[in-house]
Amino acid sequence: MEEEGVVKKFLYLNRKAPYGTIYALESLEVVLIGAAFEQDVSLAFIDDGVYQLKKDQKTSVSDGIGVKDFSKTYRALEGYDVEKLYVDKKSMEERGLSEEDLIVPVEVLEDTKMAELMEEQDVVFSF
Amino acid sequence: MKFAILVNEGPYQHQASDSAYQFTKAALEKGHDIFRVFFYHDGVNNGSRLTVPPQDDRHIVNRWSELAKEHSLDLVLCIAAAQRRGMLDENEAKRQKKDANNIAEGFRISGLGQLIEAGIQSERLMVFGD
Numbered sequence: 001m002e003e004e005g006v007v008k009k010f011l012y013l014n015r016k017a018p019y020g021t022i023y024a025l026e027s028l029e030v031v032l033i034g035a036a037f038e039q040d041v042s043l044a045f046i047d048d049g050v051y052q053l054k055k056d057q058k059t060s061v062s063d064g065i066g067v068k069d070f071s072k073t074y075r076a077l078e079g080y081d082v083e084k085l086y087v088d089k090k091s092m093e094e095r096g097l098s099e100e101d102l103i104v105p106v107e108v109l110e111d112t113k114m115a116e117l118m119e120e121q122d123v124v125f126s127f
Numbered sequence: 128m129k130f131a132i133l134v135n136e137g138p139y140q141h142q143a144s145d146s147a148y149q150f151t152k153a154a155l156e157k158g159h160d161i162f163r164v165f166f167y168h169d170g171v172n173n174g175s176r177l178t179v180p181p182q183d184d185r186h187i188v189n190r191w192s193e194l195a196k197e198h199s200l201d202l203v204l205c206i207a208a209a210q211r212r213g214m215l216d217e218n219e220a221k222r223q224k225k226d227a228n229n230i231a232e233g234f235r236i237s238g239l240g241q242l243i244e245a246g247i248q249s250e251r252l253m254v255f256g257d
Contacts, residue, residue, distance in 0.1 A: 006247055010243075026168055029207060030242065034243045037240070037243045037244075037247065125252075126254045126256060127167075
């Protein structure tokens with residue numbers, strides 16, 4: 001199944017908040033399966049996508065929504081050698097979020113840097 | 128050029144499937160290769176054998192089946208997304224002890240690895256979504 005030796009730059013672009021739609025969860029599922037292919041993986045979180053990384057997600061039935069909390073999966077990514085997580089600076093600021101609010105360490109990028117990151121990629125998955 | 132296509136939305140709900148189809152068809156007419164068309168999220172619903180859309184408008188599922196047949200396209204529905212949404216082929220239906228299967232002609236169910244492989248093997252992956 002794997003093309004021997006070929007390593008491409010894969011970017012997972014996440015722009016939607018978790019739980020309201022399935023895109024965040026199913027995007028993460030691709031990252032986890034994709035890890036086995038040992039490609040050069042980055043994750044970018046822009047617009048409402050930054051909420052995917054927010055700490056203290058309360059999703060149990062008693063908390064109100066009764067949906068499985070998958071936020072700790074982002075912490076498990078390191079174990080899959082997926083360590084390059086980028087968030088968009090303006091998106092964070094617009095939502096009153098700082099790095100301390102997030103569940104994993106990230107690199108905060110200005111929009112020109114984010115554009116440069118995208119330019120470098122071979123494959124961009126946008127969910 | 129060798130393209131891979133990713134369709135992230137279901138038929139009729141969004142234009143994604145139409146746009147992907149038009150792109151795929153145009154690319155093939157221009158002599159490009161389509162390595163795979165992968166359906167994810169609600170996109171798996173493009174593979175339903177049971178759609179009965181109004182007769183005076185395009186039949187999105189059949190259109191994909193026909194294009195696949197004409198050009199030997201590999202149309203793949205993601206198994207995880209398909210299971211969530213009740214899209215089962217004969218094997219899956221037996222495995223999951225369900226009393227029906229519903230995959231249309233020309234589509235097959237497989238894992239997300241097929242999407243990653245498509246990204247690796249193609250020169251450009253095109254995403255059609257919301």
